Amino acid sequence: MVIDATNISKTYNPDTIPVKAVDGVTLQMQRGEFTSLVGPSGSGKTTLLNLIGGLDKSDTGKIIINGTDITTLKPNAMIDFRLHNIGFIFQSYNLVPVLTARENVEFIMLLQNVCKADRDKRVTNLLQQVGLGDKMDVRPSQLSGGQQQRVAVARALASKPQFILADEPTANLDSHSATNLLDIMAMLNKEENITFIFSTHDQRVIERARRVITLVDGKISSDTGIAKQQNA
Amino acid sequence: MSVIIKIAWRNIWRNSVRSLVIATSIVLGLWVGTFVSAIYYGMGEDRVNIAIQNEISHIQIHHPKFKEDYKDKYTVTVDDALKTKLHNTPNVKAWSPRSIAQGMLANTGGSTGIQINGIDPIAEDSTTHVAAKIIEGQYLSSGKANQVIIGAKLATRMKLKVKSKVVLTFLDKDDNIASGAFRVAGIFASNNSGWDNANVFIRQADFNPTLGLDSNAANEIAILLNSNRNIDTATALVKTEFPQYKVESWMEISPETNVIISLMSQVSIVFVIIILLALSFGIVNTMLMTVLERTREIGMLLALGMNRTKVFALIVYETFFLVMLGWPVGMLLAWFSIDYLGAKGIDTAAMAPKSTMASYGFSSVMHPALPLHNYLQIIALVIITALLSSIFPAIKALKLNPAETIKE
Numbered sequence: 001m002v003i004d005a006t007n008i009s010k011t012y013n014p015d016t017i018p019v020k021a022v023d024g025v026t027l028q029m030q031r032g033e034f035t036s037l038v039g040p041s042g043s044g045k046t047t048l049l050n051l052i053g054g055l056d057k058s059d060t061g062k063i064i065i066n067g068t069d070i071t072t073l074k075p076n077a078m079i080d081f082r083l084h085n086i087g088f089i090f091q092s093y094n095l096v097p098v099l100t101a102r103e104n105v106e107f108i109m110l111l112q113n114v115c116k117a118d119r120d121k122r123v124t125n126l127l128q129q130v131g132l133g134d135k136m137d138v139r140p141s142q143l144s145g146g147q148q149q150r151v152a153v154a155r156a157l158a159s160k161p162q163f164i165l166a167d168e169p170t171a172n173l174d175s176h177s178a179t180n181l182l183d184i185m186a187m188l189n190k191e192e193n194i195t196f197i198f199s200t201h202d203q204r205v206i207e208r209a210r211r212v213i214t215l216v217d218g219k220i221s222s223d224t225g226i227a228k229q230q231n232a
Numbered sequence: 233m234s235v236i237i238k239i240a241w242r243n244i245w246r247n248s249v250r251s252l253v254i255a256t257s258i259v260l261g262l263w264v265g266t267f268v269s270a271i272y273y274g275m276g277e278d279r280v281n282i283a284i285q286n287e288i289s290h291i292q293i294h295h296p297k298f299k300e301d302y303k304d305k306y307t308v309t310v311d312d313a314l315k316t317k318l319h320n321t322p323n324v325k326a327w328s329p330r331s332i333a334q335g336m337l338a339n340t341g342g343s344t345g346i347q348i349n350g351i352d353p354i355a356e357d358s359t360t361h362v363a364a365k366i367i368e369g370q371y372l373s374s375g376k377a378n379q380v381i382i383g384a385k386l387a388t389r390m391k392l393k394v395k396s397k398v399v400l401t402f403l404d405k406d407d408n409i410a411s412g413a414f415r416v417a418g419i420f421a422s423n424n425s426g427w428d429n430a431n432v433f434i435r436q437a438d439f440n441p442t443l444g445l446d447s448n449a450a451n452e453i454a455i456l457l458n459s460n461r462n463i464d465t466a467t468a469l470v471k472t473e474f475p476q477y478k479v480e481s482w483m484e485i486s487p488e489t490n491v492i493i494s495l496m497s498q499v500s501i502v503f504v505i506i507i508l509l510a511l512s513f514g515i516v517n518t519m520l521m522t523v524l525e526r527t528r529e530i531g532m533l534l535a536l537g538m539n540r541t542k543v544f545a546l547i548v549y550e551t552f553f554l555v556m557l558g559w560p561v562g563m564l565l566a567w568f569s570i571d572y573l574g575a576k577g578i579d580t581a582a583m584a585p586k587s588t589m590a591s592y593g594f595s596s597v598m599h600p601a602l603p604l605h606n607y608l609q610i611i612a613l614v615i616i617t618a619l620l621s622s623i624f625p626a627i628k629a630l631k632l633n634p635a636e637t638i639k640e
Contacts, residue, residue: 046639055535055635076539083537090638094532098242103235110235111537159537167638 002162002195003029003052008061009218010047021047022058023218029163032193034186036200036209044218045199046167052197053086053165054078066162083111087156087164091171093148095140101127101151102136108158126154130184146177153184163195170202182208236542240549243522244557251554254518258511258558259565265507266566266610269500270600274574276496278595280460280482283489286360286422288482289328289454291467296478298451304333305405307449308477317473318455323466325458328352328359329450331439335402337382337432341391347431348400350439359456362420362433369394369418377438379417383428387419394419400432405444412442423595497606504610508617515618519551519625530629531637544626551622552615559614563607570600 010022022044029035037045050056052063054070063070065085073081082088095104102123109119127136130150140148149169156164166185170178186208188194198205206212211225244251284290295306308314310329318327331350336343353372357363362381363371372379380400382392392398394416401411414434422428440447457466467481483490523530533543577597 050635053535055638056633079534079537079539082535083539088532088535090532092528094528094638096239096529096533098239098246103238107235108536111539111542155536 001028002031002033002066003027003197004062004064005052006062006064008048008051008058008063010044010051010056010058014059020218022051024061025215025218025220026061027213027220027223029195029197031162031195032189033163033195033197033211034189034209035196035211035213036198036206037213037215038200038206039215039221041201043215045215047218048215049165049167049197049199053088054082083108083159085162087159087161089149089152089156089164089166089169091168093140093145093152093172095148095151095155097140100137100139101132101143101154104140104151105154105158108155112159122158123154126157127151129157129188130154131180144177146173146180149173149177149181150184153181153188157188157194163197166196166198166200168200168202169198170200170205175204178202178204236546237549240546241553243546243550244553247522250518250521251557254514254554255557255561257514258555259562261507261511262504262559262562262610262614263565263569265504266563266602266607267569267600269503269606269610270566270570270574270602271578271598272496272500272503273603273606274599274601275594276493277601278599280489280493282423282595283486284456284460284482286362286365286424287427288485288489289359290457290460290463290482291455291470292480292482292485293453293455293470293474294451294478294480296476299478302332302334303405303407304331304403304443304445304451307445307451308453309446310448310450310453314453314474318453321466321469321473323457323459323462325456326355326358327453327455328355329436330356330452330454331436331443331445331449332451333402333439333443335400337386337390338399338401339390339392339396344386344390345430346386346400348402348439349431349433350436350443351433352436356433359454365420365422366418367421369416371418372433372435373417374435374437376417377435378412378414379434379438380414381418381420381433382416383425383431384419384421385425385429386432387416389429392416392419400434402443404442410442410444412438414438500602500606501609501613504613508613512617512621515551515555515621516624518554519547519622520628522550523547523625523629527632527637531632531634534632535634535638540630543629547626547629548619548622551625552618555614555618555621559611563611566602567607570602574600 006026008022008025009020012019012021025048037048039045047056051058058071068081070078070081096107099107105123105126106119109122127133130153132147132150135143135147140151143151170181173181182204185196189196198209200206213220214222293308295308298306318324329352333348335346335348337346353374357371366381367384372381380398387393396416397413398416399411399413401409404410420428440449455470457463463481467479471479530543577599579597581596
């Protein structure tokens with residue numbers, strides 16, 4: 001099991017106007033899942049993603065990732081844990097604007113102290129996998145939104161994470177770019193058994209997901225497709 | 233760490249106009265600060281040079297008891313042995329024997345206390361260049377007896393002119409009152425009007441018989457060295473040569489002058505610190521803006537796994553590069569202007585009358601100067617400023633919560 005979250009809750013502004021973003025959620029995820037977290041705005045999708053990704057601390061419960069309870073990790077240990085275990089894809093791409101596509105992907109491996117030969121090989125492979133073999137030395141400002149998001153996918157994969165959290169990855173993309181990106185992620189999931197967890201409103205993403213978890217008011221209201229995933 | 237340096241360097245060019253504005257302010261601040269420091273330091277050095285070249289010389293030799301109560305009976309014998317030793321001492325450029333007495337100068341208009349310096353005109357001129365300071369009349373000539381040269385300020389105060397008669401009264405070596413009539417041969421003006429007001433020069437050949445001293449006796453030997461460097465070594469050498477006498481360097485003879493130069497040196501550094509402090513607020517402001525504009529990006533770096541030490545280092549490097557953009561240019565401009573104006577001099581006569589500067593013992597022509605160690609101190613201060621300026625923005629960056637900033 002990659003993720004084992006038990007009874008996790010998160011309340012914002014507990015002292016003023018409390019907002020219960022995640023309310024006693026329990027879920028497990030296996031390696032190789034292609035899962036969407038869906039729900040209306042404010043249902044807690046992004047908060048749940050942040051809690052699983054260790055970007056935010058839960059008020060209650062445990063989140064065990066590959067045997068490590070991340071709710072007990074100190075901030076610096078959590079940063080290090082994220083570096084080696086979790087990949088992120090953000091809605092706004094969030095690439096380092098002063099680095100080229102190659103450098104953006106390589107950056108994560110530099111933080112991991114991967115040797116140069118391995119870095120060069122992996123960067124080339126990843127950018128070719130996402131179809132940007134010819135754009136390696138181009139800065140993000142010279143890439144389209146879809147291309148930037150594909151660099152973000154390559155960057156997320158660069159650290160060889162346990163799973164990738166993608167928060168609304170297609171929200172800023174046109175239809176063609178979104179389909180293209182989904183194709184790439186589906187291919188990586190299928191061929192390399194990489195676990196993807198999306199937070200999304202996008203019907204195209206939901207349709208591609210083999211498991212769909214619906215959140216309403218911070219609680220899981222439905223969780224469909226587990227069997228489909230296990231059989232996949 | 234190289235990727236952090238790369239990102240930091242590229243980041244400062246993201247808003248090149250803002251970076252160049254800060255760099256320009258650093259250039260101007262450092263240029264002005266260093267140049268003003270050099271003026272302060274140069275004034276201090278000028279004062280020391282004036283004191284050494286005109287008044288006290290680098291080293292003085294006295295009878296061990298002479299300076300206790302300035303009795304003329306305590307003398308140094310200027311014999312062949314002394315002359316040979318001084319001639320053979322390395323770094324000695326010139327030396328002058330002086331017979332000294334505190335006394336009164338009187339004329340029909342009144343009297344005033346002065347120091348009477350009996351000198352060998354040629355030796356004194358090669359040591360303190362007094363002939364070059366004659367503004368009226370002429371310097372003491374070896375042929376004419378009972379001539380005196382007086383300072384311009386004393387001449388004005390006592391209403392004396394060239395060829396005026398004065399009576400000098402003093403105590404001889406046995407404490408008997410002695411006096412002599414002298415005629416003003418020349419009037420001198422140095423860069424220290426206080427000195428000019430209190431000193432007169434007569435020939436030692438006229439003075440010694442009246443004092444009751446042998447012709448080869450002197451109360452003081454003033455020694456001028458080839459340069460202001462290695463004074464301690466030269467003093468130690470002269471001390472070894474003349475263990476029977478008291479040998480002092482100018483720093484021991486005139487500690488107040490030494491205080492001036494160290495004070496000027498400190499003031500010059502304080503001035504730079506004040507300028508850098510003012511600049512640091514601009515730097516902090518710029519870096520804060522940079523951090524606040526990039527909260528999402530910094531949050532993303534933290535989210536991806538860049539640890540806090542590296543985020544801190546990133547902001548420190550950016551601040552450092554921002555400062556380093558300006559300082560070499562600022563320091564070079566300062567160096568060029570100090571070098572040029574140090575040689576040429578800045579005449580302040582238009583701003584302050586020559587007499588005003590002279591009343592404090594300073595020349596009206598300033599020569600900015602700054603030794604290498606002061607440049608190095610300023611560079612060290614710039615680096616410290618850069619590091620200190622980066623701390624607050626870097627702490628601000630560390631406090632960012634990636635979950636919140638990425639949503640922005």
